[in-house]
Amino acid sequence: MEPVFFPDDHQFWYETLRTFGHIAYGGADFGEAVVTTQRITAGDYDGWHDQWLATADRVAAEGRRALAGGHRVSARDAFLRASNYYRNAEFFLHGDPADPRIRHAYDAQVACFRQAAALFTPAIEPVRIPYEDTTLPGYLYRADDSGAPRPTVVMFNGFDGSAEEMHFAGAAAAVERGYTVLSFDGPGQPGTRHHEGLVFRPDWENVVGPVLDHALTRTEVDPARIALLGNSMGGLLAPRAAAFDTRVAALIALDGVYDLGDITTAPFPGDRAEVERRLRADHDPELDGLLEAAMATDPMVRWSIGHGMYVLGSPTPRAFGAAYLDYHLRDGIAEKITCPTLVCAGTGDGFFTGQPELLYEHLTCAKTLLEFTADQGADAHCQAGAQRLAFARVYDWLDDALNVRETEAVGGH
Structure with a gap:
């Protein structure tokens, strides 16, 4: 899809399209999103924060007024939108982890979402899932109040999204169809990164394992019919987990990712082995300079490296590139997956071009490749802007x- 806003800044445009897409499940209103976007200058991270925060504050205040007046549906709808707008507000700030605006907007996102969650019927239940010496935040969605076991989707976001955002990116759509849903934030994702400093880890089976343990304690979960859905970078992490945990009865990679090292090494001259060696070297001023130049000229690179350093705990751009090399399904990992697997692919995905096809090629289980195209308005990364069609x-x-x-x-939802 060609940019409607920010034609020279594809990162700003994608995040705008992502917000428009969440209209489908109550995460935005078109007019609110347009007038906010029109006040923002491409590449201005501070302006992006300020305008989305102002819209979020205004809509949250509408929600509070509606709730005080006993208008529960209006309040729920306003809190949902405000939650997504607060998520947007802090999105580009992670280049400075100490920026207090990050925590402020994130906490407001969670607070608004939880206010909305309590107003659904059945209510969406916040949960804490035991994990190592701490807990992972998440949400349990019930299709009804019977407590009867139902087919279940365990889902999580990717490189930069929250469990709250998963309401719009899969949870609400699943509950409409009678599924139980358990969503969560793992290490490196907002609920653990902002408050506990946990960073991503490649062995995601050690994250999903405790989540499945928790799911199996819930009467609403049918233990024989648990699907695992990973969104964005989750399209690599979910297959990684499913390769090592046979409790997963079906797998959805939205969109599929096979090897993040391909993304890291592709822009640099030389064969992959040489680029990997340089990324991992103690010193490489030339490569450091190339990374700095790329960040200065390419908005997508600027954001992805800055955010990546934050969520992977990497001190330098090159250290982030080196850490990314560990995120892959090579060495027979993809081939270990035994459950039926759906791999989604957007033909215009600007982040993971060719990755869904690589994953699909390496799968030996029952598999389906589901392609979304520009003619459908669905070719963007994770089908942003086409959520109803996609789900x-x-x-x-x-x-x-x-x-x-x-x-x-x-x-019910």
């Missing part, structure tokens, strides 16, 4: 994979 196709596939009958589906 109809994703969950139709999952219904078949888990043998979910139409009679099991209920409304």
Whole structure:
């Protein structure tokens, strides 16, 4: 999809499209998003924060007024939108981890989402999932109040998204179809990075394992029909977990990723082995200079490296590039997956071009490649802007994979 806003800054445009996409499940209103966007100058991280924060504050205040007046649906809708706008506000600030605006907007995102969550029927339950010596924050969604076990989707976001955002990126759509949903933030994701300093780890099976342990304690979860959905970078982390945990009955990579080292090494001259050696070297001033130049000229590189250093705990751009090399499904990992797997792919994905196809090629399980195109308005990364279309196709596939009958589906969300 060609940019409608920020034609010379594809990172700003993608984040704007992402916000528009969340309209489908109540995460934005078109007019609110447009007028906010029109006040922002491309590349201005401070301006982006200030304008989205102002919109979020205004909409959150609408929610509080509605709730005080007993208007629960209006309050719920306002809190949902405000939550997403607060998420947007702190998105570009992670180049300075000490910036107090990060924590302020993130905490407001969570507070608004939890206010909205309490106003659903059934209510969306905040949960804390035991993990090593701490807990992971998440949410349990029920299709009804019966407590009966239902097919379940365990889901998580990727490189830069939150468990709260997963409401718009898969959770609400699943609950509409009668699924139980358990969403969570793992290490490196907002709920653990902002408050506990936890950073990403490549062996994601050691994250998903405790989450599945928790899921199996809930009566609403059918232990024989648990699907795992990973969004964005989660399209690599979810397959990694499924390769080592046979409790996963179906897998959705939205979109699929096979090897993040391809992304890190591709821009540099020389073969991959040489680039990897240089990324891991103690000193390489020339490569450091190339990275700094790329950050200065390419908005996508500027953001991805700055954010990547924050969420992977890397002290320099080159250290981030080296850490990224560990995130892959090579060496037979993809081939270990045994459950039915759906790999989604956007033909215009500007982040992970070719990665879904690589993952699909290496799978030896029952597998489906689901392609989304520009003609459908769905070719962007994670089908941003086409959520209703995308989740109809994703969950139709999952219904078949888990043998979910139409009679099991209920409304309520």
